[in-house]
Amino acid sequence: xxxxxxxxxxxxxxxxxxxxxxxxxxxxxxxxxxxxxxxxxxxxxxxxxxxxxxxxxxxxxxxxxxxxxxxxxxxxxxxxxxxxxxxxxxxxxxxxxxxxxxxxxxxxxxxxxxxxxxxxxxxxxxxxxxxxxxxxxxxxxxxxxxxxxxxxxxxxxxxxxxxxxxxxxxxxxxxxxxxxxxxxxxxxxxxxxxxxxxxxxxxxxxxxxxxxxxxxxxxxxxxxxxxxxxxxxxxxxxxxxxxxxxxxxxxxxxxxxxxxxxxxxxxxxxxxxxxxxxxxxxxxxxxxxxxxxxxxxxxxxxxxxxxxxxxxxxxxxxxxxxxxxxxxxxxxxxxxxxxxxxxxxxxxxxxxxxxxxxxxxxxxx
Amino acid sequence: xxxxxxxxxxxxxxxxxxxxxxxxxxxxxxxxxxxxxxxxxxxxxxxxxxxxxxxxxxxxxxxxxxxxxxxxxxxxxxxxxxx
Numbered sequence: 001x002x003x004x005x006x007x008x009x010x011x012x013x014x015x016x017x018x019x020x021x022x023x024x025x026x027x028x029x030x031x032x033x034x035x036x037x038x039x040x041x042x043x044x045x046x047x048x049x050x051x052x053x054x055x056x057x058x059x060x061x062x063x064x065x066x067x068x069x070x071x072x073x074x075x076x077x078x079x080x081x082x083x084x085x086x087x088x089x090x091x092x093x094x095x096x097x098x099x100x101x102x103x104x105x106x107x108x109x110x111x112x113x114x115x116x117x118x119x120x121x122x123x124x125x126x127x128x129x130x131x132x133x134x135x136x137x138x139x140x141x142x143x144x145x146x147x148x149x150x151x152x153x154x155x156x157x158x159x160x161x162x163x164x165x166x167x168x169x170x171x172x173x174x175x176x177x178x179x180x181x182x183x184x185x186x187x188x189x190x191x192x193x194x195x196x197x198x199x200x201x202x203x204x205x206x207x208x209x210x211x212x213x214x215x216x217x218x219x220x221x222x223x224x225x226x227x228x229x230x231x232x233x234x235x236x237x238x239x240x241x242x243x244x245x246x247x248x249x250x251x252x253x254x255x256x257x258x259x260x261x262x263x264x265x266x267x268x269x270x271x272x273x274x275x276x277x278x279x280x281x282x283x284x285x286x287x288x289x290x291x292x293x294x295x296x297x298x299x300x301x302x303x304x305x306x307x308x309x310x311x312x313x314x315x316x317x318x319x320x321x322x323x324x325x326x327x328x329x330x331x332x333x334x335x336x337x338x339x340x341x342x343x344x345x346x347x348x349x350x351x352x353x354x355x356x357x358x359x360x361x362x363x364x365x
Numbered sequence: 366x367x368x369x370x371x372x373x374x375x376x377x378x379x380x381x382x383x384x385x386x387x388x389x390x391x392x393x394x395x396x397x398x399x400x401x402x403x404x405x406x407x408x409x410x411x412x413x414x415x416x417x418x419x420x421x422x423x424x425x426x427x428x429x430x431x432x433x434x435x436x437x438x439x440x441x442x443x444x445x446x447x448x
Contacts, residue, residue: 032376032409035397043395043409047380060429062377222375225406235375 117289147295267294
């Protein structure tokens with residue numbers, strides 16, 4: 001099988017991650033609960049994982065909250081900052097993990113910057129929107145549909161200038177692009193563990209510049225005599241038994257990322273090969289630009305995206321068709337009615353897979 | 366003889382404290398906080414044997430591992446809070 005759906009979840013996982021997950025099931029109980037060796041070993045491992053995340057994302061271990069996924073992390077962040085009728089600025093490329101919580105809360109949303117691969121326009125639109133002093137700004141670092149790398153440092157600087165708290169959705173950036181809580185001064189940065197960090201599904205991180213409001217209340221292993229959740233990081237946002245198995249896998253995944261600094265360049269090389277190849281098909285509309293990571297979308301002019309994706313699946317190529325849970329991004333790019341076919345790479349993809357994919361595509365178009 | 370206990374409000378900070386002490390080669394153990402020292406229920410603390418307590422105190426205070434309180438347990442079982 002050729003797996004080109006790494007923006008959904010990276011596959012396969014590194015051998016070290018698989019080993020770590022199994023090891024955790026055999027050697028760890030609940031971190032932060034008992035004082036016996038199995039629990040203390042789990043606690044030590046959990047701290048190592050926080051430290052590794054802090055090292056990768058330029059923050060303190062206490063600022064790293066473990067979540068179930070990026071959606072969980074985004075919900076924590078959004079529901080801390082935004083209340084009903086609050087005005088919020090978002091980019092034109094947000095995922096439903098951002099838009100649905102905002103809709104559920106009843107926030108008033110301003111969309112800033114809908115042009116693809118146009119960082120200057122994105123910055124200008126954000127500045128205009130931030131001047132009106134919204135309650136918060138939320139911006140994806142990289143579009144999960146188009147791979148558009150948004151100018152996050154510039155947007156973060158504007159948020160600081162206008163004193164608007166910023167939530168960054170780093171779901172497609174973490175592990176590939178530099179992500180820094182300190183440099184951006186963001187209120188929160190959310191990310192999954194199972195995409196560019198190569199961990200298992202069911203893991204995510206929220207980097208916090210301030211304690212978030214709990215989404216869940218329950219046991220934390222700390223201040224347990226109190227009726228209320230602890231008010232300090234990271235305990236305030238980590239009710240319930242930690243996913244020690246997933247966290248150990250995530251640690252191995254982040255170590256894998258650290259050990260492969262060539263990862264982004266590898267994906268970029270594959271992206272350029274793919275874009276060059278797709279350009280030869282007049283039957284395709286290809287979305288490419290300079291500010292693009294290893295994610296690319298295209299639309300076939302004469303065949304339905306889902307049907308083409310199914311043909312590819314039947315031939316052993318895994319791609320993702322449809323709206324990718326980001327209808328706003330598709331509305332911004334004008335692909336809402338058709339959806340797109342998305343190709344997304346990981347460390348494990350090879351040039352030969354693209355050649356084979358292009359050959360298959362020429363048969364189906 | 367006595368041993369000192371540094372209590373922490375979060376396990377994460379206690380783990381950070383343990384790393385600080387290990388890097389300084391100060392023998393210490395991360396344990397559950399004894400009931401007598403708990404203010405608001407369960408928690409974790411670092412136990413340090415004399416004569417390393419002053420060095421441990423200094424390292425924790427100067428390496429971003431703030432503890433909540435500092436206690437001393439004497440051989441006779443009595444506790445004293447060290448200010």
